[in-house]
Amino acid sequence: MESNIAVAALSALAHPGRLEAFRLLVRAGSEGMAAGDIARATGSLPNTLSANLNVLAGAGLVQSRRDGRSIIYSAAYERMSDLLAFLVEDCCDGRSEICGPVVEKAARPLCGAPSC
Amino acid sequence: MESNIAVAALSALAHPGRLEAFRLLVRAGSEGMAAGDIARATGSLPNTLSANLNVLAGAGLVQSRRDGRSIIYSAAYERMSDLLAFLVEDCCDGRSEICGPVVEKAARPLCGAPSC
DNA sequence: TCCATATTTCGAGAATAATGGAATGAATTG
């Protein structure tokens, strides 16, 4: 992942409303959530939310598809994964004596995962 | 980690110059780097860099100590770890079938680490 | 076609962030 793409992703997430919306989508899984439901869940105005979802989409962190009158947004797990990988790669640079514990701690909540 | 702290950290990293400086510090390890060396390495003006380091420090991502005329900055690994954990925790929410691969991929470059 | 629902786009005003020049503050050296 290139640095400017990482900056775009970090930038998109560096906003309370967008971070909340993104978390919601990540939890919602691949089926995603309608824009209106996200607006209701986060208590934001439809137009404000739309602008925010657009920023997330521009950073490649979410994608959308139309379903009837609704537009369904879903998390782009691959981009998210790339961002995490970028930060971890950045962290360790081959010397695991410092960053091993960092990643270990981060992965601890995940102990049902294959990597654990 | 609370959401607003995560937003502050993401915000601090969501800037090309700051991200570059932070990466540099993370690579530099606990001994850290003098502000001037960072400025030289990143090609930024001292005052601009100072402002940016201040933002990173405000987000808890770096710390500083004086050594003679120089001020040595170093990465705050624990805060970084907390941020990664926050994103991962957010990601998985107990369902590892989606986010297991996400974290696995992110951790792949790190296979000398204890968690690998 | 007409209407209701769902979402986006447009536009403007307010707030916030980024940049760089100049001055200031600390520490070392002679």
Next chain:
DNA sequence: CAATTCATTCCATTATTCTCGAAATATGGA
């Protein structure tokens, strides 16, 4: 103490971002 170096703070300008009301677009149903 004077000179030098390293870094920060102050300040003004410019640029960007955020938010919300109002209008517009798209879909489905009566």
